[in-house]
Amino acid sequence: MSKINCQIALVIVIAVFTASCTDVWHQLQGGSVRHGVSSSLVDYLYPNGEVPPEIEQQTPNLNLPLRVGLAFVPTRSSRDQGLSEASKNLLLEKVKASFASQEFIKDIQVIPDTYLRSKTGFQTIDQVARLYGLDVIALVSYDQVAHVDDNNLSILYWSVIGAYTLKGSLNEVQTFVDTAIFDVKTHKLLFRAAGVNSTEGSSTLVESVKEMRESKAKSFSLAMSDMTTNLVAELDRFKEKVKQNEGEIQVTHRSGYSGGGGALDFILLALLACLVLFKRAWTTRK
Amino acid sequence: MQLTRRSSNIGAELDRFSIVLALVTIFLGFGQLVPALFRYERSLVIEGEYWRLVTGHFTHLGWWHLLLNWLGLVLIAQLFISLYSYLYWLISALLCLLAISFGFLFLNPELDWYVGLSGLLHGLFVIGVVGELRKGRWLFGFALLVLVGKLIAENLATLPVDMSRFIGANVVVEAHLYGAISGGLIAVLMMVLNAIWTRRFGDNSR
Numbered sequence: 148m149s150k151i152n153c154q155i156a157l158v159i160v161i162a163v164f165t166a167s168c169t170d171v172w173h174q175l176q177g178g179s180v181r182h183g184v185s186s187s188l189v190d191y192l193y194p195n196g197e198v199p200p201e202i203e204q205q206t207p208n209l210n211l212p213l214r215v216g217l218a219f220v221p222t223r224s225s226r227d228q229g230l231s232e233a234s235k236n237l238l239l240e241k242v243k244a245s246f247a248s249q250e251f252i253k254d255i256q257v258i259p260d261t262y263l264r265s266k267t268g269f270q271t272i273d274q275v276a277r278l279y280g281l282d283v284i285a286l287v288s289y290d291q292v293a294h295v296d297d298n299n300l301s302i303l304y305w306s307v308i309g310a311y312t313l314k315g316s317l318n319e320v321q322t323f324v325d326t327a328i329f330d331v332k333t334h335k336l337l338f339r340a341a342g343v344n345s346t347e348g349s350s351t352l353v354e355s356v357k358e359m360r361e362s363k364a365k366s367f368s369l370a371m372s373d374m375t376t377n378l379v380a381e382l383d384r385f386k387e388k389v390k391q392n393e394g395e396i397q398v399t400h401r402s403g404y405s406g407g408g409g410a411l412d413f414i415l416l417a418l419l420a421c422l423v424l425f426k427r428a429w430t431t432r433k
Numbered sequence: 434m435q436l437t438r439r440s441s442n443i444g445a446e447l448d449r450f451s452i453v454l455a456l457v458t459i460f461l462g463f464g465q466l467v468p469a470l471f472r473y474e475r476s477l478v479i480e481g482e483y484w485r486l487v488t489g490h491f492t493h494l495g496w497w498h499l500l501l502n503w504l505g506l507v508l509i510a511q512l513f514i515s516l517y518s519y520l521y522w523l524i525s526a527l528l529c530l531l532a533i534s535f536g537f538l539f540l541n542p543e544l545d546w547y548v549g550l551s552g553l554l555h556g557l558f559v560i561g562v563v564g565e566l567r568k569g570r571w572l573f574g575f576a577l578l579v580l581v582g583k584l585i586a587e588n589l590a591t592l593p594v595d596m597s598r599f600i601g602a603n604v605v606v607e608a609h610l611y612g613a614i615s616g617g618l619i620a621v622l623m624m625v626l627n628a629i630w631t632r633r634f635g636d637n638s639r
Contacts, residue, residue, distance in 0.1 A: 253545075409490065409549025409608045410498055411505040414583050415558070419508035422576055426512060429570075 182359075185290035186220040188327055194267040207330035207337065208397040209282065209389075212253035216276065216284040217243060221264040230367060232259060238371045239287070242326075245375050246382075256281065269334050276331040283337070285328045289370075293363055294319045295355065310352040318355070320346045320362045322370040326378055337396070340381040342374025450514060454507065461499060461550070464491035473534060473547040486534035487527070492548040502550040509554060513561025516568075522557075525619050529556035532615030533608055541607055552608030555580070556616030563620035584610055 193199055219235050230238070239257045246252060256279045263271055272284060294317075301315030309315070327339040346366040350358035389396050464471050473489025474482075493499040514522065533552040537544050558580065565573035587606040 409502065409547070409551030409553075410604050411501055411551045411554055412583070412587075412604075415555075415580070416501075416505060416508070418576055418579055419505065419512065419558075422573070423508055423511050425572065 182293040182295075183291065184222060186222045186288045188220050188286055188288040188325070190223060191220045191263075191267050191286075191288070192269060192272075197268070205333045205335070206395065206397050207333045207335050209330070211251045211398060213251060213282045214253050214280055215246075215255045216258050216279055216281040217255055218258035218263055218275075218284070218286060219260045220286050220288040221260045230364070232261070234364060234367070235260065238368060242287075242371065242375050242378075245379065249382075258284075272329070272334075273331065281331055283328060284331055285326050287324055287326045287371075287374075289322065289324045289367070291320065291322045291363060291367065293321075293359060295359065298349070301352070304352050312351060314349040314351055316350050316352055316355040316358075318346075318348045318350065318359050318362050320344075320359075320366040322346075322363075322366040324367070324370045324374045326374055338381050338385045340374055340377040342370045342372070342377055344370035344373060450510065453514075453519065454510060457506065458503065461491050461493070461503060464488060464493070468492045468548060473537065475538065475542070475545055478534075478538065486538075487530050489534065489547055490530050490550050490553050493550070494548055498549065502554060505554045506550065509557050509561060513557070513564060516561060516564035521623065525560055525616075525623065526553060526557065528619050529553050529560075529612060529615045532556075532619075533611045536607065536611035536615075540611075544605065544607070547605055547608065549605075549608065552605075552612035555584075555609045555612035556619070559613050559616030560620045560623075563617065563624075567624075580613065584613055 217239050219230075219239070236257060236259065243255045243257055247255060258275060258279065262275050262278075265271070272286075275281070276284060296317045296319070298315055298317055301313075304310045304313070304315060322344045323341065324343075325339060325341045328337045329335065330337055344366045346362050346369065348358060348362050389398060471485065471488035471492045473485050478485050493502065517525075530553055533556070537547060559577070562573045562577045562580075566577075584606075587604075588610055
């Protein structure tokens, strides 16, 4: 074999190896694949296809100010690698901050989903509610799907340099979060609100894992913000509903609750005005 | 110590009345600017923020709430301020405020927070009515009966007009009750003190 043939053969071998290398890497990263992570409220509350009990004619009684629990519904499988506990806690703290100033809420407890993971169903919810002394619990379920696709530039990933420099991987993350608020005593759904987000981005092959991780976290955060906004609107609608249909949900106040306070009523104001007029008339006459 | 008013210069009295009212109004407005710092909050009082026992009464939920109580204050001042000296009113008001706040602290442990002047206004009203009754103006006895009826109604049932909707939060009716009771006790206490003072130092001593 001549020297030139040897060189050509060497180049071909190197090209094949590097292309395989990037291809294997690419496959490892999950190119053109779909990742999904989700938690289902219905599956959690009624596991193994359990049929929900008949609706009892029990009227929820909201004893203001409310003690509210806030938790993510645990994922179906412990192998599902969704958000970390720390990230979940951070997101729930943001939601908590949006509602903490509401006058009818005494406090909001962020409950780690590890507390809910051991068992399923309303029995677990009742146990946690007793533990925290909750009146109402807000359960956040979610569904996140991430797609990784390659565009035309990805053909140059074989060159290794292309894998570092060319943004040939397209990431698309779609997130749906839903918060359902339950009355703990009656297990009745009071109201719910959802939030959605779709985030797209592109990255180099080398950075695609990091980019995907960041996109997932960002999409979760934006969906939660959307959900919080919708939750505020739903809460206002719920308040109106309570005012209009007084029989459906009872609202009572804990003794002493009101804060507010000291407001002179119109009876006393009218009495004072009458007395002022009387005293003036009496003084003038004298 | 002069507890009863003797001055008869109406112009000067009106000026003093306006100045006192303006000062109280400024104080009320100031309390409105930073309510979180001034309102009665049980846990913070227990932790040592004792000023809240007094300042909580000068803080309000909103400008409407403030306006309502300010109107009551003006009417009560119009009615009764000439009965006693400013020193008398100041001491009485302070005792009344403390009595209401300690009432919350010991009798209403479930009450987390409170704002509003109406408890004090109920107290001042009773003090004023007692003063008028001492002067033989028996019509004020009828006013006292109306107040007692109102206090019973709001503490045991509800009043026809729900003020909570007007001020944006529930009304702590216990404040009115504690204010009225402490006002009555303070009026009696001040009468006794005044009598002792007069007997010991004579009517013209100060």
